[in-house]
Amino acid sequence: MRAFTTLTGVAAPLPMANVDTDKIIPSRFLKTIERTGLGRHLFDGLRYTPQGEERPDFVLNQPAYRSAEILIAHENFGCGSSREHAPWALLDFGIRCVIAPDFADIFYNNCFKNGILPIRLPRAVCDALMEDAALGGNARITIDLPRQVVIRPDGEEIAFDIEAMRKHLLVEGLDDIGQTLQRAPAIDRFEHRRTVEQSWFPSVSAAF
Amino acid sequence: MAAPRTLFDKVWDAHVVxxxxxxxxxxxxxxxxxxxVTSPQAFEGLRAAGRPVRRPDATLAVADHNVPTEARDRPIAEPQSALQVATLERNVAAxxxxxxxLTSEAQGIVHVVGPEQGASLPGMTIVCGDSHTSTHGALGALAFGIGTSEVEHVLATQTLLQKPAKNMLVQVDGRLGVGVTAKDVMLEIIRTIGTAGGNGHVIEFAGEVIRDLDMAGRMTICNMSIEAGARAGMVAPDETTFAFVRGRRFAPKGEDFDRAVAWWRTLASDEGAQYDRVVRLRGEDIRPNVTWGTSPEDVIAIDGVVPDPAAETDPARAAGLQRMLDYMDLHAGQRIDSVPVDVVFIGSCTNSRLEDLRAAARIVEGRHVASGVRALVVPGSGIVRRMAEEEGLDRIFLDAGFEWREAGCSMCxxxxxxxxRPGQRCASTSNRNFEGRQGPGGRTHLCSPPMAAAAAVLGRLGDVRELARVREEAV
Incomplete structure (x- = not known):
C-alpha cells in the first residue's frame, strides 16, 4: 500500500449528502477481478449520460477538476454497500483524500486499506473548503497527515482528528495482515481454548 | 459484581483474541x-503473499450476485459474470x-444460505464481503459486512482488527396491525433515525413486536440495519431462534445442541445494561410503508403524499429532494398510492424466504397481475424454491402471471x-432504492412482499389492506 504523508492538490467540491457506493461505482462495474481500471467509471451515473457522453456540468468533467486529488462532500459519504471497488475507483481516478462531515463506517474503514485518507470536518468547515475549491485549479489545498492539518489556499490551518493506529499504518504504508500475524500465538491459544471449552462448536465440511 | 452487559458486549467479549x-x-x-464479487482480489492477495486460508472449515462460499435466475442448465452468457463465478470456483478449489x-439445491443468496444451512449460529461472529451480512444478526450473532482487504485479512488470520462499536437499542413495543410486516417496521425505523442514524453503532432490536416475529421477519429487520448506517443489527436468541436452528445441517446435534443452547441463553442483554442511544416505537403506529425517493430513509405510509422541497430550510437539502423527485419522476404533494408501476420484484436477501413468499402468495391467490406489469418472484435459495413448490406457491404465482425464477440476487x-430498463418503475422487496441500483435509470420503491404483490395486482402502488379487506368480505 502506498504511504500517505502530505498531499497538495486540487480539491473538487461535490455538495451532496448521502453519496452512496452505487453512485461512486455502480454494481454493473463490479464484475472485474482486478483492483485497477475502475477510475473511468467513477461516479458513472453523475459523470456520463446514458449514451456515455460526459455531462459538462459534473465537477470532475470540468477542466479545473479533471486532475483533482481531493474530494469534498456533504454528510454520510460512502453509505450503502461494502464494495471496496468504491475506494479503488476513487484511487484509480487519482483521489487520495475525501473530506466530509461524516462517513459510513465500512467505506471509512475501506479507505485506510487503500492509502486514501478520509477526513471528518464539521459541515461549516466543509462548506468553507468547498468555496476554496470553487476557485478552481489555482486553489490548491494541502493535507499534512503527520501534523493532522488541512491547509487552505490562504495558509489557514484546520486541525483534524484521526485514530493513532490508523494514522501510523497510513503514514508507514503498512498492510495490517502482517501485523496481525505477529499475534498468531494468541490466535492459536484462542482456537485451542475453544476446542476445550466449547467442543460443540461446529465446523463446515466441503461436501455439497 | 461485573457491570451489566448488552448482547453485543457479550458476543464481542467472547471473541477478543x-x-x-x-x-x-x-x-x-x-x-x-x-x-x-468481493473475493477475487482477496484470493489474489493471498496468492501473491504465499499465504494459505487459515480455517477453510470456518469458511463457506457460494455465487449469488452474478448468477442467472433462469436457464441454469446453460453456461452463464455474460462473459464477465461467467469469469467472476469461474474465478471463485478456481479459488475455492485451490x-x-x-x-x-450452482448445480446444488443449497445454492442461493449467501444471507439466505448461511442461516438455512445452520452455518450461521447464535453467538457467532460472522463476516462476509457484503454489507447485508447484518442479516445473520437475527440469530443473535455479531454479523457485519467487510471490504475485500478485510476478506483477505480474515482468510489469512481468521481475525479482524476492530474497535468496539457503540450500543443502540431499538425497542418496538405493542403489536402490528393487519397487513403490517417486519419490512414496514424496518422502513419506519430507518425513516425515524435516518440512513446515518446508526453510524458507529450496533443496533439491538427488542420489544414485543420483535419477539413476536418469526426468524424470517427478524432477518428482514437485521438485514436493513446497514440502511440505517449501523454496522450490525442483533436480536437476542430465544425459543424461536433455537427452534429455527435445531436440526439444520451444520448446527450442533444431540447433547452438543443442548450445550450450545445453554450458552446461547446467557447472551441476552443483562438487566440494567447501558445503551448509548435508545429509540422507541409502537407497533400500532406503523402502517404499510413505501419509499418515494432514492435513499432508504425516504419512507412514507402508503396513504401519504410525496414531500415538498419548498418546505425545506436547508438549501442543499432542498436541492437534494428536488433531484430525487426529478429522478423518480414524482411531484410534491402527489399521493404515493396513485403511482403506476412497470415491474414488481419479490426477492433479495431482505425478503426471499419461504415466509415472505407465502405472505405475497396470500395476496396474489385467485387474482392476476395487472396488464402491462412484469412481475418476478425469485426465491432466496434452491431449498426455499423447492419448499415453496411443495406448498403449491409456484402455481399461485404462475397462474397469476408472475415469473417463477431460480435462486439468486436477481433484480436487487x-x-x-x-x-x-431506464425509466422503468419497480415495486421491490429489496433493500436499496439508490439511483440506478436496479439498472441505470431505474426507479425503485421499496416495500414488503404483500405490498409488492398488491402493486402487481393493482398495477400501481396501493394499500395491501384494501385487497385483504376485499378478500375477507368475499369469504
Whole structure:
C-alpha cells in the first residue's frame, strides 16, 4: 500500500449528502477481478449520460477538476454497500483524500486499506473548503497527515482528528495482515481454548 | 459484581483474541461467508503473499450476485459474470474452501444460505464481503459486512482488527396491525433515525413486536440495519431462534445442541445494561410503508403524499429532494398510492424466504397481475424454491402471471440479466432504492412482499389492506 504523508492538490467540491457506493461505482462495474481500471467509471451515473457522453456540468468533467486529488462532500459519504471497488475507483481516478462531515463506517474503514485518507470536518468547515475549491485549479489545498492539518489556499490551518493506529499504518504504508500475524500465538491459544471449552462448536465440511 | 452487559458486549467479549495499546481488538471470526464479487482480489492477495486460508472449515462460499435466475442448465452468457463465478470456483478449489455449486439445491443468496444451512449460529461472529451480512444478526450473532482487504485479512488470520462499536437499542413495543410486516417496521425505523442514524453503532432490536416475529421477519429487520448506517443489527436468541436452528445441517446435534443452547441463553442483554442511544416505537403506529425517493430513509405510509422541497430550510437539502423527485419522476404533494408501476420484484436477501413468499402468495391467490406489469418472484435459495413448490406457491404465482425464477440476487442490484430498463418503475422487496441500483435509470420503491404483490395486482402502488379487506368480505 502506498504511504500517505502530505498531499497538495486540487480539491473538487461535490455538495451532496448521502453519496452512496452505487453512485461512486455502480454494481454493473463490479464484475472485474482486478483492483485497477475502475477510475473511468467513477461516479458513472453523475459523470456520463446514458449514451456515455460526459455531462459538462459534473465537477470532475470540468477542466479545473479533471486532475483533482481531493474530494469534498456533504454528510454520510460512502453509505450503502461494502464494495471496496468504491475506494479503488476513487484511487484509480487519482483521489487520495475525501473530506466530509461524516462517513459510513465500512467505506471509512475501506479507505485506510487503500492509502486514501478520509477526513471528518464539521459541515461549516466543509462548506468553507468547498468555496476554496470553487476557485478552481489555482486553489490548491494541502493535507499534512503527520501534523493532522488541512491547509487552505490562504495558509489557514484546520486541525483534524484521526485514530493513532490508523494514522501510523497510513503514514508507514503498512498492510495490517502482517501485523496481525505477529499475534498468531494468541490466535492459536484462542482456537485451542475453544476446542476445550466449547467442543460443540461446529465446523463446515466441503461436501455439497 | 461485573457491570451489566448488552448482547453485543457479550458476543464481542467472547471473541477478543488480543488487544493493541490503543484499544483496537484482534477479534476472532467464527464464520466467513464468501461470494464471487468481493473475493477475487482477496484470493489474489493471498496468492501473491504465499499465504494459505487459515480455517477453510470456518469458511463457506457460494455465487449469488452474478448468477442467472433462469436457464441454469446453460453456461452463464455474460462473459464477465461467467469469469467472476469461474474465478471463485478456481479459488475455492485451490484453497480448499467449502463451496456450494450452482448445480446444488443449497445454492442461493449467501444471507439466505448461511442461516438455512445452520452455518450461521447464535453467538457467532460472522463476516462476509457484503454489507447485508447484518442479516445473520437475527440469530443473535455479531454479523457485519467487510471490504475485500478485510476478506483477505480474515482468510489469512481468521481475525479482524476492530474497535468496539457503540450500543443502540431499538425497542418496538405493542403489536402490528393487519397487513403490517417486519419490512414496514424496518422502513419506519430507518425513516425515524435516518440512513446515518446508526453510524458507529450496533443496533439491538427488542420489544414485543420483535419477539413476536418469526426468524424470517427478524432477518428482514437485521438485514436493513446497514440502511440505517449501523454496522450490525442483533436480536437476542430465544425459543424461536433455537427452534429455527435445531436440526439444520451444520448446527450442533444431540447433547452438543443442548450445550450450545445453554450458552446461547446467557447472551441476552443483562438487566440494567447501558445503551448509548435508545429509540422507541409502537407497533400500532406503523402502517404499510413505501419509499418515494432514492435513499432508504425516504419512507412514507402508503396513504401519504410525496414531500415538498419548498418546505425545506436547508438549501442543499432542498436541492437534494428536488433531484430525487426529478429522478423518480414524482411531484410534491402527489399521493404515493396513485403511482403506476412497470415491474414488481419479490426477492433479495431482505425478503426471499419461504415466509415472505407465502405472505405475497396470500395476496396474489385467485387474482392476476395487472396488464402491462412484469412481475418476478425469485426465491432466496434452491431449498426455499423447492419448499415453496411443495406448498403449491409456484402455481399461485404462475397462474397469476408472475415469473417463477431460480435462486439468486436477481433484480436487487443489476449485476445479472434481471434489471430495470431506464425509466422503468419497480415495486421491490429489496433493500436499496439508490439511483440506478436496479439498472441505470431505474426507479425503485421499496416495500414488503404483500405490498409488492398488491402493486402487481393493482398495477400501481396501493394499500395491501384494501385487497385483504376485499378478500375477507368475499369469504
Amino acid at each position: 488480543d488487544r493493541f495499546d490503543d484499544g483496537t481488538a484482534v477479534l476472532y471470526i467464527d464464520r466467513h461467508l464468501v461470494h464471487e 484453497f480448499g474452501v467449502p463451496y456450494i455449486p 442490484l443489476g449485476m445479472n440479466e434481471d434489471k430495470l
